[in-house]
Amino acid sequence: MMLLPGMALLVIFQYVPMAGIVIAFQDFVPTKGFFGSEWVGLQHFEFMMNLPDTATIVINTLVIAVMKIVLGLIVPVLFALLLNEIRQQGVKRTVQTMVYFPHFLSWVILGGILVDVLSMNGGAVNRILGWLGIGPYFFLGDPGLFRGVIVVTDVWKEFGFSTIIYLAALSGINPVLYEAAVMDGANRWKQVWHVTLPGIAPIVVLMATLSIGGILNAGFDQIFNLYSPLVYKTGDIIDTWVYRAGLLDMQYGLATAVGLFKSVVGLVLISVSYWAASRFANYRIF
Amino acid sequence: MDRYHSNTYRLFYLLNIMFVIGIAAVCVLPLVHLMAVSLSEKGAANANLVGLWPVGFNVSAYREALANEKFYDAFIVTIKRLLLGTSVNMLLTFLMAYPLSKEERAFPYRNVYVWLIVFTMLFSGGLIPGYMLVSQLHLIDSIWALVLPAAVQTFHIILLLNFFRQLPKEMEEACYIDGGGHFTALFKIYLPLSMPAVATLILFSMVMHWNEWFSGLIYMNKVDLYPLQTYLQALLDQTKKAITIDDARHAAEASRRSLYSAQIFMAMAPILVVYPLLQKHFTKGIVMGSVKE
Numbered sequence: 001m002m003l004l005p006g007m008a009l010l011v012i013f014q015y016v017p018m019a020g021i022v023i024a025f026q027d028f029v030p031t032k033g034f035f036g037s038e039w040v041g042l043q044h045f046e047f048m049m050n051l052p053d054t055a056t057i058v059i060n061t062l063v064i065a066v067m068k069i070v071l072g073l074i075v076p077v078l079f080a081l082l083l084n085e086i087r088q089q090g091v092k093r094t095v096q097t098m099v100y101f102p103h104f105l106s107w108v109i110l111g112g113i114l115v116d117v118l119s120m121n122g123g124a125v126n127r128i129l130g131w132l133g134i135g136p137y138f139f140l141g142d143p144g145l146f147r148g149v150i151v152v153t154d155v156w157k158e159f160g161f162s163t164i165i166y167l168a169a170l171s172g173i174n175p176v177l178y179e180a181a182v183m184d185g186a187n188r189w190k191q192v193w194h195v196t197l198p199g200i201a202p203i204v205v206l207m208a209t210l211s212i213g214g215i216l217n218a219g220f221d222q223i224f225n226l227y228s229p230l231v232y233k234t235g236d237i238i239d240t241w242v243y244r245a246g247l248l249d250m251q252y253g254l255a256t257a258v259g260l261f262k263s264v265v266g267l268v269l270i271s272v273s274y275w276a277a278s279r280f281a282n283y284r285i286f
Numbered sequence: 287m288d289r290y291h292s293n294t295y296r297l298f299y300l301l302n303i304m305f306v307i308g309i310a311a312v313c314v315l316p317l318v319h320l321m322a323v324s325l326s327e328k329g330a331a332n333a334n335l336v337g338l339w340p341v342g343f344n345v346s347a348y349r350e351a352l353a354n355e356k357f358y359d360a361f362i363v364t365i366k367r368l369l370l371g372t373s374v375n376m377l378l379t380f381l382m383a384y385p386l387s388k389e390e391r392a393f394p395y396r397n398v399y400v401w402l403i404v405f406t407m408l409f410s411g412g413l414i415p416g417y418m419l420v421s422q423l424h425l426i427d428s429i430w431a432l433v434l435p436a437a438v439q440t441f442h443i444i445l446l447l448n449f450f451r452q453l454p455k456e457m458e459e460a461c462y463i464d465g466g467g468h469f470t471a472l473f474k475i476y477l478p479l480s481m482p483a484v485a486t487l488i489l490f491s492m493v494m495h496w497n498e499w500f501s502g503l504i505y506m507n508k509v510d511l512y513p514l515q516t517y518l519q520a521l522l523d524q525t526k527k528a529i530t531i532d533d534a535r536h537a538a539e540a541s542r543r544s545l546y547s548a549q550i551f552m553a554m555a556p557i558l559v560v561y562p563l564l565q566k567h568f569t570k571g572i573v574m575g576s577v578k579e
Contacts, residue, residue: 007382007399009378009434009438016411079306079309082302083306085299085302086303086306094310095307095309095310097562098311098313098314099309099313100565101313101314101317101561102313102317104493104497104557105554106496106497106499108515108516108518108519108522109497109515109550109554111522112522112550113320113550115522116319116543116546117316117319121334156312160313224500225519225522239413242412246413246417247414252414255413255414256414256415259414260412262412263409263410263411263412266408267408267409270408
C-alpha cells in the first residue's frame with residue numbers, strides 16, 4: 001500500500017522502456033509508433049555486426065573500462081594505506097576533505113576545468129611540462145593520448161571517494177594483531193604485508209568483483225564532456241555512439257539494438273559477479 | 287612505542303605526509319586556479335598570466351554572468367528541479383524502504399518486490415526506449431521529465447532499508463500497542479532514528495539533481511528550459527568545437543575566459559557550501575551502507 005506510488009513509477013519508467021526494446025527489431029518510425037512500425041527481425045543486429053564502428057567502440061569501451069577498474073582499485077588502496085599512517089588528525093581530516101571533493105562535481109564542471117588546464121594554448125599542465133622541457137601535448141585532441149587522459153582524470157575525480165571504504169576497513173583491523181606482529185619482530189613493512197593487507201583483502205576482492213559488472217560502462221558523462229571528433233578513433237564508447245546514432249542521427253532501431261546488446265552483456269556480467277561476491281565474500285545487497 | 291622512532295620510519299613519515307598533502311593539493315588546485323581566473327581582469331586571464339591568485343582582482347565576470355538572462359533562467363530551473371526532485375525522491379524512498387524492511391512473515395512477497403526493484407539496477411531498456419517513453423507521455427519540455435524518470439532511487443531504498451533493519455523492533459511494537467499505525471511508526475520512530483542515513487540520502491539526491499545535465503539536454507527542446515548544468519554544457523560544447531589543432535593555437539575562443547570560469551565556478555559554488563556541512567554524515571552513511579559484517 002505504501003509501495004504503490006513508487007512501484008507505479010518504477011513500472012512506468014523502468015519496465016515500460018524494457019518493453020520498448022522491441023524497436024530493436026523494428027524499422028521504427030516515431031509517427032507510426034510501436035505497433036505501426038514494420039518488423040525487420042534481426043536485421044539491425046546483423047548490420048551491427050558488420051559495422052566497422054562496432055569493433056572500435058567495443059574495444060574502446062573495454063580498454064577504457066578495464067584501465068579504470070584496475071587503477072580505480074589500486075590507487076585508493078595505496079592512498080588509504082598512506083593516509084592511515086598519518087597521526088596528525090587535523091592533517092588527515094583536511095586531506096580527506098580535499099580528496100573527496102571532486103567526486104561531488106559534475107563532469108560538465110570538471111570538463112570545463114580540464115579543457116582549460118589541459119589546453120595546448122598555455123594550459124597549466126603543458127606549462128609545467130614546458131618547464132621540464134617536454135611537450136606541449138594536445139591531450140584532448142590526440143587519439144594516442146586520449147584514453148590515458150580519460151583514465152587518469154577519472155581516477156583523479158573518484159579515488160578519494162573510494163578511499164572512504166578502505167579507510168573504514170583499515171580502522172576495523174584489530175590492533176592486537178599489530179602488537180602480536182611486533183612481538184614476533186615484524187618491522188613496518190612486514191606489518192603492512194602480514195597484517196594490514198590481509199585485513200583489507202576481502203573488501204578489495206569484493207570491490208573488484210562488483211566492478212566487473214560495470215565493465216561496459218566506460219563513463220558516458222566524462223567522455224561526452226571531453227571528447228571531440230578528433231578522438232573518436234580511440235575515445236568513442238558504446239554509450240556515446242548510441243547517443244549519436246540514436247538521438248542525433250535518428251537511427252532508433254539500430255541504436256536500440258546496440259544498447260540492448262550492451263544491457264544484456266552487462267546483466268550477465270553483473271549476475272555472475274554478484275553471484276561470485278555472495279559466494280566468495282558472503283556479500284548481499286539487502 | 288618503539289616502532290615509531292627509527293630514523294627510516296621518521297623519514298618515511300615525513301615524505302609520506304608531504305606526498306599525501308601533495309596529492310590533496312592536486313585535487314583542489316585546478317579548482318583554485320579556476321576561481322583565480324574568474325576573479326582576474328580580462329586581459330590577464332586571456333594572456334594566461336593567472337596562476338593560483340587573481341591578477342587585477344575584480345568581479346566584473348560575475349556581474350556579467352548574472353546579468354545574462356539565460357544563465358539566470360537556467361539557475362531557476364535547477365533550483366525548481368532540485369526542490370521538486372529531492373522531495374519526490376525522499377518521500378518515495380521512505381515509503382518504499384519501510385515496508386521492504388519488514389520480514390517476509392509480516393509482509394508477504396517482500397522478496398519479490400525487492401527483486402523487482404533491484405532488477406532495475408541491473409537491466410534497463412536503454413537510452414532510446416527511455417527517450418521514446420518520455421516523448422510519448424508528452425513530458426518533453428516539462429520539468430517532470432527531469433524529475434519522474436529518476437524518482438525512484440533504487441540504491442537509496444536499499445541503503446535506507448538496510449538501516450531500518452538494524453533498528454530495534456521493540457520501539458515499533460510499542461508504537462502499535464499505543465495505537466499507532468504504520469505511518470506513525472515510519473514518521474515518528476523510524477525516520478527520526480535514521481537521521482544520519484537520511485542526511486546522506488538528501489545530500490546525494492540534491493547533488494544528483496544539481497549535477498545532472500543529460501536529461502536536460504535530451505528532454506528539453508528550448509534553451510531557456512535548460513537546467514544550469516545543461517546550459518553550461520551547451521556553452522562549453524560550443525567552445526570545445528573550436529578546439530581543433532589549428533584553433534588551439536589561436537587564442538580567439540579564449541577571449542571570454544574569465545566569464546566562462548565565473549559561470550563554472552558559480553555552478554560549483556553551492557556544492558562547495560553544502561559539502562563540508564554534510565561530510566561527516568556521508569562518510570558514516572557510505573560505510574554503513576557498503577561495509578557490512
